[in-house]
Amino acid sequence: xxxALLKERAEELLDFIMKKCLWQFHxxxxxxxxxxxxxxxxxxxxLCDEPVENDTPEQKCYYVDAAYLAESYKKxxxxxxxxxxxxxxxxxxxxxERLDYLLxxxxxxxxxxxxxx
Amino acid sequence: xxxxxxxxSECIPEREKHAVIKGPGETLADALPLGYLNTIPGTIxxxxxxxxxxxxxxxxxxxxxxxxxxxxxxxxxxxxxxxRYISDNDNFQLKYTFATDMKESHIxxxxxxxLKKNIIEAFKAFPDxxxxxxxxxxxxxxxxxxxxxxxxxxxxxxxxVDIFVCNSPGFGGPxxxxxxxxxxxxxxxxxxxxxxxxxxxxxxxxxxxxxxIQGDQEVMQDFFKRMGIQVLSTFTGNGTYDGLRxxxxxxxNVLECARSAEYICNELRVRYGIPRxxxxxFGFEPLSASLRKxxxxxxxxxxxxxxxxxxxERWKPELDWYKERLKGKKVCLWPGGSKLWHWANCIHExxxxxVVSVYTKFGHxxxxxxxxxxxxxxxxxxxxxxxxxxxxxxxELQPDIIFTGKRxxxxxxxxxxPYLNAHAYHNGPWKGYEGxxxxxxxxxxxxxxxxxxxxxxxxxxxxxxxxxxxMTQRLLSDVNLSDEVKNxxxxxxxxxxxxxxxxxxxxxxxxxxxxxxxxxxxxxI
Numbered sequence: 001x002x003x004a005l006l007k008e009r010a011e012e013l014l015d016f017i018m019k020k021c022l023w024q025f026h027x028x029x030x031x032x033x034x035x036x037x038x039x040x041x042x043x044x045x046x047l048c049d050e051p052v053e054n055d056t057p058e059q060k061c062y063y064v065d066a067a068y069l070a071e072s073y074k075k076x077x078x079x080x081x082x083x084x085x086x087x088x089x090x091x092x093x094x095x096x097e098r099l100d101y102l103l104x105x106x107x108x109x110x111x112x113x114x115x116x117x
Numbered sequence: 118x119x120x121x122x123x124x125x126s127e128c129i130p131e132r133e134k135h136a137v138i139k140g141p142g143e144t145l146a147d148a149l150p151l152g153y154l155n156t157i158p159g160t161i162x163x164x165x166x167x168x169x170x171x172x173x174x175x176x177x178x179x180x181x182x183x184x185x186x187x188x189x190x191x192x193x194x195x196x197x198x199x200x201r202y203i204s205d206n207d208n209f210q211l212k213y214t215f216a217t218d219m220k221e222s223h224i225x226x227x228x229x230x231x232l233k234k235n236i237i238e239a240f241k242a243f244p245d246x247x248x249x250x251x252x253x254x255x256x257x258x259x260x261x262x263x264x265x266x267x268x269x270x271x272x273x274x275x276x277x278v279d280i281f282v283c284n285s286p287g288f289g290g291p292x293x294x295x296x297x298x299x300x301x302x303x304x305x306x307x308x309x310x311x312x313x314x315x316x317x318x319x320x321x322x323x324x325x326x327x328x329x330i331q332g333d334q335e336v337m338q339d340f341f342k343r344m345g346i347q348v349l350s351t352f353t354g355n356g357t358y359d360g361l362r363x364x365x366x367x368x369x370n371v372l373e374c375a376r377s378a379e380y381i382c383n384e385l386r387v388r389y390g391i392p393r394x395x396x397x398x399f400g401f402e403p404l405s406a407s408l409r410k411x412x413x414x415x416x417x418x419x420x421x422x423x424x425x426x427x428x429x430e431r432w433k434p435e436l437d438w439y440k441e442r443l444k445g446k447k448v449c450l451w452p453g454g455s456k457l458w459h460w461a462n463c464i465h466e467x468x469x470x471x472v473v474s475v476y477t478k479f480g481h482x483x484x485x486x487x488x489x490x491x492x493x494x495x496x497x498x499x500x501x502x503x504x505x506x507x508x509x510x511x512x513e514l515q516p517d518i519i520f521t522g523k524r525x526x527x528x529x530x531x532x533x534x535p536y537l538n539a540h541a542y543h544n545g546p547w548k549g550y551e552g553x554x555x556x557x558x559x560x561x562x563x564x565x566x567x568x569x570x571x572x573x574x575x576x577x578x579x580x581x582x583x584x585x586x587x588m589t590q591r592l593l594s595d596v597n598l599s600d601e602v603k604n605x606x607x608x609x610x611x612x613x614x615x616x617x618x619x620x621x622x623x624x625x626x627x628x629x630x631x632x633x634x635x636x637x638x639x640x641x642i
Binding site for chain 2: 060065102103
């Protein structure tokens with residue numbers, strides 16, 4: 001898959017998250033890392049028909065956000081269902097990196113590193 | 118995403134970093150307004166104080182409680198005439214407001230005695246109420262009254278009463294948001310875990326960051342009850358004191374207004390392992406997604422789907438009637454905090470309006486991240502605006518309507534821009550499917566009110582036409598609509614009633630077998 005197309009696809013998925021989801025905006029950097037890691041991983045597993053951990057309240061909570069995301073991606077972006085799974089994993093990895101950059105490492109939000117809630 | 122300095126604020130150059138325009142291809146990492154900082158001297162902020170945030174926003178919506186301010190009587194100003202967080206117990210918390218009425222002599226000699234006298238008098242005056250919250254104010258904080266000690270004394274002398282103390286004086290933060298924070302942390306430290314509730318369902322939630330504005334909580338609670346979910350507590354609209362002491366027993370925290378209540382959700386997650394699920398109660402699509410997620414969490418998604426189908430079928434034709442007429446109308450979305458992100462995308466998609474500006478009075482940078490992400494390119498985002506900046510923005514952007522609080526709203530009226538009250542609503546509730554149609558109806562009524570045909574004329578210079586008849590809303594709103602839309606037999610105006618809450622009073626909800634009961638039935642088969 002060409003790099004440009006991969007980025008374009010990741011941006012489409014990112015735009016949906018930024019407009020429709022709230023889970024990525026927790027107020028502290030460590031929570032954003034945890035949310036991004038778990039929800040994007042589970043979304044990728046659902047899209048790639050892989051088993052998804054879902055047996056504790058914490059895991060279930062990530063799972064429901066991931067399931068909504070995976071379902072919405074399939075409905076809105078027909079290319080998701082058609083794409084080769086290896087390529088889809090690359091797109092999701094690129095999405096995760098972009099999300100981490102915008103909301104954690106490159107974020108201008110000065111409260112992210114406040115040690116207390 | 119360039120920063121934007123208003124002309125009226127050129128003499129306050131620090132203001133430049135508090136506003137940005139969302140440019141094409143730019144991201145949150147390019148520019149983000151500063152937020153949750155002390156208001157800059159020289160600018161006239163529209164914010165409230167930290168006491169107001171703790172008491173008037175978060176604390177007082179609790180319904181079975183005497184809410185007492187330890188300070189001058191003026192601190193209790195906000196009650197039934199400005200707040201609309203109603204309750205299903207005849208609005209006790211709005212009808213009665215309590216203050217210790219501190220005077221100069223108390224400042225000199227201390228006010229602990231008068232505080233104790235007031236607490237006892239209030240409990241005796243309302244013998245059916247045995248819960249109280251006490252709020253420190255600037256005056257009592259500065260003289261150092263030990264409110265906690267007095268509360269402990271009274272609790273010892275009057276067994277059966279319980280008192281919560283919130284030390285959040287007006288100066289305790291840059292804005293009301295400082296008070297939100299303080300009361301969240303104070304409540305979990307002092308009260309959560311001190312009451313054991315009766316658990317009546319296999320599915321138990323805390324509904325957090327919901328203030329029952331004109332009945333929002335009752336609308337959402339109806340959905341939860343229809344799904345067989347027990348709402349153990351609501352933080353805090355229409356919520357009970359003891360319910361909120363029981364928050365540690367819920368299985369899931371469903372968080373609506375993260376701005377005012379994420380702190381307690383985060384602490385509940387860390388201390389009790391209760392996960393936090395952020396939801397949107399506004400808008401058909403976001404609300405449906407929220408109900409689906411909650412249903413999925415408990416393994417009862419079919420119950421959520423049944424509600425979604427029924428509600429969408431009933432109300433979508435009415436929402437779309439308004440959408441056809443509101444398409445392209447320009448909106449300034451200028452609420453206090455969370456509504457800028459709750460509404461920014463779904464009013465655009467579901468009502469067809471264009472959000473040309475978002476602002477927040479007391480939001481943090483996290484709220485701006487959400488709001489800017491959810492609005493379209495070209496929108497002007499402003500943190501803690503002053504009145505002149507609001508006027509300049511309205512003159513530049515020429516909005517058809519603004520959604521804001523009553524103070525900036527009245528300013529907008531002076532330059533003939535209609536406004537809707539984003540905090541207390543016009544004809545709410547606005548949550549839920551029917552509520553969202555009621556909001557659309559209020560937007561429609563605001564924009565197409567025939568009064569604007571007259572109010573936009575300046576009798577000192579404009580010619581007053583005397584050859585035109587009176588214009589109705591429909592004549593104004595339908596002027597550019599196709600015949601297909603105008604004559605549609607599917608789309609229709611709002612057909613709900615005046616009081617949407619009455620239906621919940623005696624409603625009988627379905628009874629679902631408990632998990633163990635259901636397992637037994639399966640084994641028997």
